Each structure stands twice: as structure tokens, then as C-alpha cells.
Amino acid sequence: MDYDVLVLGGGIIGCAIAYELSKYNLNISVIEKDYDIxxxxxxINTESIYDGLECSDEVxxxxxRKGNxxxxxxxxxxKVPYKRCGTIYIARDDSEAERVDEMYERALNKKIDEVKLIIGDEILKYEPNIKGKVIKSLYIPNTGVVASYDFALAYGEIAFDNGVNFKLEEEVKSIEHISKGFKIKTNKNKFTSKIVIDTTKDLNLQFEDGYVPKEDREKYMKYMxxxxxxxxxxxxxxxxVGDKERIFVRPTVNNETMASYSRRENIAYDDVVKKVEPLTGHIKEKDIKMVRDWRFINEPVNLQGDIMETGYLSLNVNHYAMVTMTPALALSISQKVVEKLxxxxxxxxxxxxxxxFKFRELSNEERNSLIKVDNKYGNIICQCQKVTEGxxxxxxxxxxGARTVTGVKRRTGxxxxxxxxxxxxxxxxxxxxxxxxxxIIEIVNNSKDSTVLSSRIKEFDTM
Ligand SMILES: Cc1cc2nc3c(=O)[nH]c(=O)nc-3n(C[C@H](O)[C@H](O)[C@H](O)COP(=O)(O)OP(=O)(O)OC[C@H]3O[C@@H](n4cnc5c(N)ncnc54)[C@H](O)[C@@H]3O)c2cc1C
Structure with a gap:
């Protein structure tokens, strides 16, 4: 066999499984179709670390909860940026207060014992900037925010440094059961492996104008x-705590503020701005730095196959809390592989x-000593975010490392x-x-055909 374990897909879960398995004497490869993991x-590189309160399925x-x-x-x-912070669910009228009561009961049933039910203005002790009347709130201290992309990269980089073979720009085309293992065909190669863990879950869904989510489990999500x-x-x-829509504001790991809105029907950004104003106060257009659209998915975790029995496992997990689950999921899957092999x-x-190094976070003294070692750290490339050539x-x-403009942006800001x-x-x-x-005309923004410059009209040394 070429490999003991082949992990298909280099997302956060593929990298985390590769990291956990790289602690063992195993020959492992990760196959990823994109330029980058x-x-x-x-x-938007900051995500909530949830506590499981809102999740309906038990698995x-x-x-x-375990990942948290x-x-x-x-x-x-x-050494990934992370901030423990609480979550506060606010009720401003009687029906919302009823929902808060239900959530409190649910939290206790789920043994989220740190939860607190708070009446009226007392919530201002926890969050003094809340405006307007609040009837009841639920406070959960045990949540947080994490630099999720950095977290995922860390898993991948350590796995790579410990010998995991990452095959980028290679697309899996088929998987075949053979005696004592599997044969995997990609667009470039054929491999055999004793165990296959498939994390690719090719959804074939694009978020574009006109796309209507098919199920209640999917919602439009807008971030600012x-x-x-x-x-x-x-x-x-x-x-x-609205029933049909979800409005939230959260601090990022860099203390920025992110406002979000999600609902089954798509709505315009101007309306989103009005929706979040009870939490943010009046927003002027120039005060919005960045906007993003996404899908909010809440599918139950679906694991197909059985490592112990067949050596094959497919993770079809599209879940709004996947980053939170990752440490627990990767650990439990890797333990099964260890047992099997x-x-x-x-x-x-x-x-x-x-x-x-992050130049913008260093003191002047630290900056100077870094520049002495490598003067590229003295050349600022991104003025807004103070990112250096180094x-x-x-x-x-x-x-x-990054191979695309997006790869550089995400890693450095x-x-x-x-x-x-x-x-x-x-x-x-x-x-x-x-x-x-x-x-320079070969450099892509993100994916294969996304070259930044289509051609040169004159031969200059620089752009
Ligand atoms: C808008 C949004 C907000 C979120 N917020 C949070 C949050 O606040 N907290 C939280 O915990 N989680 C959050 N999540 C969840 C989390 O970010 C994602 O679910 C997670 O990144 C998915 O990782 P993955 O490894 O499962 O999948 P993916 O990242 O999709 O990885 C699968 C990989 O497989 C590759 N692939 C596909 N087909 C093939 C093939 N044929 N051959 C080779 N490779 C292939 C793909 O290129 C991809 O890299 C959020 C998700 C979204 C969308």
C-alpha cells in the first residue's frame, strides 16, 4: 500500500485529522484540489466557539461541548489568537422572554451549568453598552471567539512538519474498494491506502444571486x-432571540465589532443595517468596513462508513459550529484509526x-530588532493593516505557504x-x-482561472 491513511480534503477537519495522526508511526497523505489548504x-477570520445550547441534534x-x-x-x-467571552441572549418583549426561559431550561438539561437567567437591567453589569429596554437575558460565560483560519493553518503546518504528505491541486475522481484497502484515482495519480477518510462533501452549491436555499437548515447570512x-x-x-431571524453582534479576536444577520429569505444590505441597529446604534455607510454574504447551515453531523469495520469514513458535516467541533471530532476519529492499525x-x-511575526502587534523595540535581522520587515506593503514585506x-x-493573493491576504491580513x-x-x-x-501574469487571485493580470501591454520591470 502507498499509504496507511489517505485524508481526502484539506479543510480544517482534514488538517486536524492529519495533525492528530502525525503523532503516530503512520504514512499519511492529504489530497486537496485547491492551491491552498x-x-x-x-x-472573515474570526469565529464563535459555541457551547451547544442552540443545537438540536444530540451528536x-x-x-x-467537547470541542469547546x-x-x-x-x-x-x-499560539492562535483566541478570546474567551460570554454570549448574551436578549429578550425585549414577552414572547422573547418566553424563548429565553425555554433556552434556560434547555441549557440546564444539556448540563451547561454555568448559564445564568438575568432579569431586566441587571444585564448591564455584564454588558454596560446595551441600549434600550431589556426584559430578560440569558448569560453563558463559556463561549469565545477564535482566529479560525489561523487555527486551521496551525493544524496543517504542524502535520506537514511532522511528515504528512500534502498533495495540493490534485482532485479526487474516484474511490475503489480493493483487498485490504482502497484505490484512489485523482486527476494526476493513482494511490492505494489501508484507510480512507473523506472530508470533501462536495455540495456543488454556489451562493449567488437567485439561489434559494432548499431546506430550512440553510439561511442567508450577512456579515458587516x-x-x-x-x-x-x-x-x-x-x-x-427572534424566531425567524437571527441578529448578532460579536467582538472579533482583534477587538473589532462584527454585526451579522441571518434569515431564510435574502434581504438587501440597507435592510440588514436597520435590523442590527438595536444592538449597534445608528450606522452610517462609511462606518461599515467590510460586508460578506454566506450560507448558514445547520445540518446534523453525518458520518458514513466505519473505520473499524471497513477502513472508510466519510464526514458529511456542514454545520455552523464545525470549527468548535473540530478538536473533539479529529481526536475521536484518529483514536479509531490508531486502534484499527x-x-x-x-x-x-x-x-x-x-x-x-505580526509587525502591527510588536513594540518599536521588537520591530527594530526584527528589521536588523531581515530588512524586509522594514518595508510596509499594506498601509491600512501595517503588513510588511517580511x-x-x-x-x-x-x-x-501561500500560492495565491487570497492565501497571502488571509495569512497576513x-x-x-x-x-x-x-x-x-x-x-x-x-x-x-x-x-x-x-x-506576474501567472499569479492567481484564488482559484485556477482567476489570474489578476490578463496580459502585459508593455514590458516594464515593475507594475
Ligand atoms: C458563514 C460561516 C460562518 C461560520 N461560523 C462558524 C463559527 O462561528 N463557529 C464555528 O465553530 N464554525 C463556523 N463555521 C463552520 C466552519 O467554518 C466550516 O464548517 C468549516 O470551515 C468546514 O471545514 P471542513 O474541513 O469540514 O470543510 P471544507 O473547508 O469545505 O473542506 C473540504 C475540502 O475538500 C476539498 N475538496 C472538495 N472536493 C474535493 C475533491 N474531489 N478532491 C480533493 N479535494 C476536494 C475542498 O477544496 C475543501 O478544501 C462557519 C461556516 C460558515 C460558512
Whole structure:
């Protein structure tokens, strides 16, 4: 057999399973069709760490709770930005107050014992910036926000450094059962493996105008990242308890404020702005830094196959709390593989992620000493986010480094400022071309046919 374990799909769950398995004496490969790992994660790099209160099916609920409890250990180990903060559900009228009571009962049934039912203005002790009348609230201290993309990359980078073979730009075409294992055909190769874990769940759904979600489990979701003056508006995640729609405002790991709205029917951004105003106050257009559309999916966790019996497992999980579940899910799947193959822990496993620097978070003294070691850290490429050439070069040269403009933006934050990349995109393209020894017209934004420049009209040395 070519491999002991083949993981299909290099999203957060594929990388996390590869990381857990790389602690053992196993020959592992991850096959990913895109240029980059974790490319399908939401582009706003901060996500809620849930507690399982709102989840209706028991399997997902337990995984969320277990993942929540493991999260702190993992983010500390990987040095990933993370903030423990509470979640507050607010009721402003009698019917919402009834829902809060139901949620309180549900929390107690789920053994979320830290939950508190709070009457009237007393909530201001926990969150003094709430405006308007509040009848009742539910406060859960045990939630948080995490830099989810960074978290996913950390899993992948450590797995790579411990010998996992990542095959990027390779698309799985078919899986065939053979004696004692599986044969996998891709667009480039054929492999055999004793165990196959499929995390690809090809949905073939695009979010585009005119798309109508087929099921109640899917909703339209709109995010707005607010301008600096909204920074640290709330220290907790705040939610309304409406039946058909969900409005929430949450702090990001960088203390920015993100307002979100989700509903089954699509609505225009102007209406979204009005919907979130009870939590944010009046919003002027210029105070919205970034907007994003997405699908909000709440499908029960669906695992098909059985590692112990057949050696094959397919994870069809499209869930709004997948990041929260990941540590628990990856750990339990890897334990099954270990049991099946009866493998031993490696003595040389290195559980450390290679260091990286964020210029904007360093003191002047630290900046100066970094520039002395590498003067690329003295050249600011993204003025809005204060990202240096040194950080961009590191993002490209790291294990499983960036190959696309989006890969650089996501890793470094360059281009995510108020100008949305107007001033730095060209420079990022040039650095990518130089580092990868390619022509600038070959550099892509994200996917295969997304070249940034279609051709050159004159031969200049720089853009
Ligand atoms: C808008 C939004 C908000 C979210 N917010 C939160 C939150 O606040 N908290 C939270 O815990 N979770 C949240 N989530 C959930 C979480 O971000 C995603 O569910 C998670 O990133 C999915 O990871 P995955 O590894 O399961 O799947 P994916 O990232 O989809 O990975 C699957 C991979 O398989 C690859 N692939 C597909 N087909 C093939 C093939 N044939 N061959 C090779 N490779 C293939 C794909 O390219 C992809 O990289 C949110 C999700 C969304 C969409």
C-alpha cells in the first residue's frame, strides 16, 4: 500500500485529522484540489466557539461541548489568537422572554451549568453598552471567539512538519474498494491506502444571486465588519432571540465589532443595517468596513462508513459550529484509526508551529530588532493593516505557504483594511511572482482561472 491513511480534503477537519495522526508511526497523505489548504473557510477570520445550547441534534451538541472544553488547550499550544467571552441572549418583549426561559431550561438539561437567567437591567453589569429596554437575558460565560483560519493553518503546518504528505491541486475522481484497502484515482495519480477518510462533501452549491436555499437548515447570512470607532463596543457575543431571524453582534479576536444577520429569505444590505441597529446604534455607510454574504447551515453531523469495520469514513458535516467541533471530532476519529492499525506514538513528534511575526502587534523595540535581522520587515506593503514585506515573504515560504493573493491576504491580513487592497494588491502579486519564480501574469487571485493580470501591454520591470 502507498499509504496507511489517505485524508481526502484539506479543510480544517482534514488538517486536524492529519495533525492528530502525525503523532503516530503512520504514512499519511492529504489530497486537496485547491492551491491552498482551508480555502473554503469563511474569509472573515474570526469565529464563535459555541457551547451547544442552540443545537438540536444530540451528536452535534455533544461534539460542540467537547470541542469547546478542548479549545483552550489547543489554541494555547498553537499560539492562535483566541478570546474567551460570554454570549448574551436578549429578550425585549414577552414572547422573547418566553424563548429565553425555554433556552434556560434547555441549557440546564444539556448540563451547561454555568448559564445564568438575568432579569431586566441587571444585564448591564455584564454588558454596560446595551441600549434600550431589556426584559430578560440569558448569560453563558463559556463561549469565545477564535482566529479560525489561523487555527486551521496551525493544524496543517504542524502535520506537514511532522511528515504528512500534502498533495495540493490534485482532485479526487474516484474511490475503489480493493483487498485490504482502497484505490484512489485523482486527476494526476493513482494511490492505494489501508484507510480512507473523506472530508470533501462536495455540495456543488454556489451562493449567488437567485439561489434559494432548499431546506430550512440553510439561511442567508450577512456579515458587516464595523469601522474602528465601533471597536470594543461589546465584550460579549450579543444575540436577539427572534424566531425567524437571527441578529448578532460579536467582538472579533482583534477587538473589532462584527454585526451579522441571518434569515431564510435574502434581504438587501440597507435592510440588514436597520435590523442590527438595536444592538449597534445608528450606522452610517462609511462606518461599515467590510460586508460578506454566506450560507448558514445547520445540518446534523453525518458520518458514513466505519473505520473499524471497513477502513472508510466519510464526514458529511456542514454545520455552523464545525470549527468548535473540530478538536473533539479529529481526536475521536484518529483514536479509531490508531486502534484499527494498532500503531505506536512517535518519539520524534514535534508539536510546535514555526514562529511568525505580526509587525502591527510588536513594540518599536521588537520591530527594530526584527528589521536588523531581515530588512524586509522594514518595508510596509499594506498601509491600512501595517503588513510588511517580511510577513508576506514568510507567509509564502512557510510550510504549506501561500500560492495565491487570497492565501497571502488571509495569512497576513494584507488587503483586509479600509481600502480593501487597492494599494497593496499589485505589490502582493509582484512578491508572489518573485518568490515563486513565476511571471506576474501567472499569479492567481484564488482559484485556477482567476489570474489578476490578463496580459502585459508593455514590458516594464515593475507594475
Ligand atoms: C458563514 C460561516 C460562518 C461560520 N461560523 C462558524 C463559527 O462561528 N463557529 C464555528 O465553530 N464554525 C463556523 N463555521 C463552520 C466552519 O467554518 C466550516 O464548517 C468549516 O470551515 C468546514 O471545514 P471542513 O474541513 O469540514 O470543510 P471544507 O473547508 O469545505 O473542506 C473540504 C475540502 O475538500 C476539498 N475538496 C472538495 N472536493 C474535493 C475533491 N474531489 N478532491 C480533493 N479535494 C476536494 C475542498 O477544496 C475543501 O478544501 C462557519 C461556516 C460558515 C460558512
Amino acid at each position: 482551508c480555502n473554503d473557510m469563511p474569509s 452535534s451538541s455533544k461534539l460542540i 472544553l478542548l479549545m483552550e488547550e489547543y489554541v494555547n499550544r498553537f 465588519v464595523m469601522d474602528k470607532k465601533y471597536d470594543s463596543l461589546y465584550s460579549n457575543i450579543l444575540l436577539n 494498532n500503531c505506536k506514538l512517535r518519539k520524534d513528534f514535534n508539536d510546535k508551529r514555526r514562529e511568525y 510577513e508576506i515573504v514568510d507567509a509564502i515560504r512557510r510550510p504549506l 494584507a488587503g483586509h483594511g479600509s481600502c480593501d487592497g487597492c494599494y497593496c494588491k499589485d505589490k502582493i502579486v509582484e512578491i508572489l511572482a518573485r518568490e515563486m519564480d513565476k511571471r
